[in-house]
Amino acid sequence: MLDGRPxxxxxxxxxxxxxxxxxxxxxxxxxxxxxxxxxxxEGMHRFTDPPMARPTSTPSCS
Structure with a gap:
């Protein structure tokens, strides 16, 4: 979904x-x-980004 739209x-x-x-x-x-x-x-990684102070996900692919 992008901005609530499929x-x-x-x-x-x-x-x-x-x-x-x-x-x-x-x-x-x-x-x-x-x-x-x-x-x-490889895959999606979830972590808390200190400057944003909220959970963030990032992809890692080769």
Whole structure:
């Protein structure tokens, strides 16, 4: 979901999801994914970003 609106999974281009026509400013992207456990550090990582003082997720892919 982008800013509360669903995104079409059929729009995936390889492993990329194009986010088009975004206005300047903040946006919220929510991703629901199921992945196998990995010891390679790949995947989504959740942590608390000290400057923002709130949970943040970041992808790590090779």
């Amino acid at each position: 995104l079409d999974p059929a729009s995936l281009d390889g492993n990329r999801l194009p986010l088009q026509n975004l206005a300047a400013g903040e946006h919220e992207l929510r991703v629901d994914a199921a992945m196998r456990y990995s010891r390679t550090s």
